[in-house]
Amino acid sequence: MSENRQDSSIILETRGLTKDFKGFKAVEDINLQVHTGHIHALIGPNGAGKTTFFNLLTKFLKPSSGKILYDGRDITRHRPADIAQHGLIRSFQISAVFPHLSARENVRIALQRKLGVSYQFWRSIRILDQLNEEAQHLLEQVGLGEFGDTKAVELAYGRKRALEIATTIALKPRLMLLDEPTQGMSAEDVGTVTDLIREVVKDRTIVMVEHNLSVVSTLADRITVLNRGRILAEGDYQTVSTNPAVMEAYMGTTDAA
Numbered sequence: 001m002s003e004n005r006q007d008s009s010i011i012l013e014t015r016g017l018t019k020d021f022k023g024f025k026a027v028e029d030i031n032l033q034v035h036t037g038h039i040h041a042l043i044g045p046n047g048a049g050k051t052t053f054f055n056l057l058t059k060f061l062k063p064s065s066g067k068i069l070y071d072g073r074d075i076t077r078h079r080p081a082d083i084a085q086h087g088l089i090r091s092f093q094i095s096a097v098f099p100h101l102s103a104r105e106n107v108r109i110a111l112q113r114k115l116g117v118s119y120q121f122w123r124s125i126r127i128l129d130q131l132n133e134e135a136q137h138l139l140e141q142v143g144l145g146e147f148g149d150t151k152a153v154e155l156a157y158g159r160k161r162a163l164e165i166a167t168t169i170a171l172k173p174r175l176m177l178l179d180e181p182t183q184g185m186s187a188e189d190v191g192t193v194t195d196l197i198r199e200v201v202k203d204r205t206i207v208m209v210e211h212n213l214s215v216v217s218t219l220a221d222r223i224t225v226l227n228r229g230r231i232l233a234e235g236d237y238q239t240v241s242t243n244p245a246v247m248e249a250y251m252g253t254t255d256a257a
């Protein structure tokens with residue numbers, strides 16, 4: 001629709017996005033633009049509305065008002081499965097990785113999901129071989145080349161997150177939505193996953209909620225700082241980290257101005 005036409009470098013946009021929980025606006029009037037090829041981080045102090053906003057983008061929650069546009073199309077009322085078909089994919093939580101299947105089998109299942117249930121032909125040996133090859137390639141891409149036969153449950157925490165990213169990439173996303181990709185990781189694993197994200201973004205866009213500011217400073221092209229459900233500041237790390245309002249919000253000042 002012509003009213004939805006936008007700059008083609010903008011892959012995702014929200015207009016006036018609001019989520020009201022019984023009168024409490026957890027997200028209020030958010031106008032966000034995500035540029036194609038960017039790593040766009042959402043940060044903010046506890047309770048700022050990051051998770052709620054992320055759940056609106058991934059369609060886990062319905063907005064009270066406002067619009068979400070993906071590739072210029074209004075997807076506000078679309079279901080998660082519909083938007084996944086168009087390449088907007090939320091990374092799985094670790095719990096969604098099948099723990100007792102091997103890393104390779106987990107990636108293969110994601111590849112098969114991408115083929116879709118209507119494609120019966122993947123049963124043929126040739127297609128299964130192709131899937132195995134593709135799964136191995138993906139495992140190598142995320143540094144798990146030697147762990148194909150290891151059960152997911154036996155992988156160290158950082159490697160599980162790498163597997164989660166591999167199963168997400170297997171769905172061939174154009175836009176990946178990552179919810180705190182480095183949460184609960186050792187410093188070493190944070191480095192590995194940071195490198196991995198940098199690697200996979202080369203041909204796709206990432207929106208991520210991330211608490212670790214050092215990760216944000218190294219990865220993000222653009223940062224949106226949320227506070228009390230609203231956008232407090234936006235820009236690159238240098239811009240937002242020197243913004244007095246952001247510093248104040250992070251220091252926990254409860255100025256009600």
Ligand SMILES: Nc1ncnc2c1ncn2[C@@H]1O[C@H](COP(=O)(O)OP(=O)(O)OP(=O)(O)O)[C@@H](O)[C@H]1O
Pocket residue numbers: 021024025026044045046047048049050051052053
């Ligand atoms: N289902 C809900 N019902 C009522 N209030 C909610 C609901 N979900 C979130 N909230 C409130 O909305 C506000 C924003 O919460 P949200 O979890 O989105 O923040 P956040 O920035 O992700 O915080 P954190 O960094 O602590 O995870 C909080 O005050 C929270 O209590």
